[in-house]
Every structure is written in C-alpha cells, then in structure tokens.
Amino acid sequence: MRALDRWAASFEGYFPQEIPAGERYWNWKIPVLFSLVEGRHTNSQIQARCAQALINACQHLMHAKPPEAESWRVTAVICLPDFFTSEVCLYLDEDYFQAHTRASASEHGSSRLLAPSSLAEAWSLQLVNGCGELGTEINALDEDQPTGRFIAQRWYFGEVMPR
Structure with a gap:
C-alpha cells in the first residue's frame, strides 16, 4: 500500500507531455497485483484504500x-x-x-446512471473541491457469464461535471 501511495504522489506537479496527436484517451492502470484488489484475499477496506490512491493521483x-x-x-x-x-x-x-458516462441502450446492452448512489460516501473517499463523482452501471450481453449478462459498475471521479 505504501508503494501505491508513492505512485499516486508521483503525479504531484506532473502532467504528461508525450501524448501523440489524435489520441482520444490516455491512461495509467492501477499498479498493484491482481490479488490485492480482486479475489478472496481482498475486502472493501483494501479496495477503498486503493480507490483513494487512484483519486489522489487524479x-x-x-x-x-x-x-x-x-x-x-x-x-x-x-x-x-x-x-x-x-x-x-x-x-x-x-x-x-460522453459515450462512456451517459445512459444508453443498444442491442448489446445498456448503461444507466447510479445517482444518487455514491461510492465516495459508501467507502468514505476524500474528494477535493472540483473533484466530482459519477457512477454508471453496465448491463451487457456476455455468453461467457452463467447468466448470459455482464453487470458492472464504473465510478468516475475527477472532472466529471457537465460542461
């Protein structure tokens, strides 16, 4: 966890300059072992701590x-x-x-907004002024799942307010 906190702190005063022209998206995946955040050895307290590190980097x-x-x-x-x-x-x-964060429906599935639910509130996450929260739920066809559906939540923190 200390290494993850150091990683988040490394973004202080940093903004990437190397993004190629024409890109629509740039990202940094969470730098932890899979077993820390998923599976039988994790819990909501560990996930909340990792979420806070991602939010701090943001x-x-x-x-x-x-x-x-x-x-x-x-x-x-x-x-x-x-x-x-x-x-x-x-x-x-x-x-x-907008394609990732708005409610939508198609033949492949749907997404909906989760407001007024709040992961920040549920996990006691700390947000600075100007850092918003937006939750979505994805419900998509997935024949690899026993139910034939993949249902997941995506919680966006940062610059998420309507413009």
Whole structure:
C-alpha cells in the first residue's frame, strides 16, 4: 500500500507531455497485483484504500493540468467487480467521455446512471473541491457469464461535471 501511495504522489506537479496527436484517451492502470484488489484475499477496506490512491493521483493531475489541455477531462475510474481494470485516465475527446458516462441502450446492452448512489460516501473517499463523482452501471450481453449478462459498475471521479 505504501508503494501505491508513492505512485499516486508521483503525479504531484506532473502532467504528461508525450501524448501523440489524435489520441482520444490516455491512461495509467492501477499498479498493484491482481490479488490485492480482486479475489478472496481482498475486502472493501483494501479496495477503498486503493480507490483513494487512484483519486489522489487524479487530483494531482487535475491541479497540474496546463491551459492547453483545458478541454481534456482528468478522471479516476473505479471498476467493480473487476477492480484490477481501474485506472487514472485522461479523456482527450469529449464525445468519447460522453459515450462512456451517459445512459444508453443498444442491442448489446445498456448503461444507466447510479445517482444518487455514491461510492465516495459508501467507502468514505476524500474528494477535493472540483473533484466530482459519477457512477454508471453496465448491463451487457456476455455468453461467457452463467447468466448470459455482464453487470458492472464504473465510478468516475475527477472532472466529471457537465460542461
């Protein structure tokens, strides 16, 4: 956990300069072992601590964002139940962000907003001013699942407020 906290702190004063032109999305996956955040050896307290580290990294990036990146969205995405896919990400394209965070329906499945539910409240996560929260639930067809469906939550923290 100390290594994860050091990783989050390494984003203080940092904003990437190496993003190639034309990218719509840039990310940093959570740098932990799978077994720390998923499986029988984890629990909600460990996951909450890891989520806070992702949010802290996000908040550092938000504060370091230069004016030329003003239209980009800095977020931390907490994925449940597949926590290992959680990440800190930059959405460089507003349409791409909206496609991930708005309610939708198609022949492949649907997504809905989870408001007024709050992972920050449930897990006692600390958010600084300007850091919002947006939860979505994905319900998609997945023949590899016993139920034929994949149901998951994505909790977005950071620059998630409507523009």
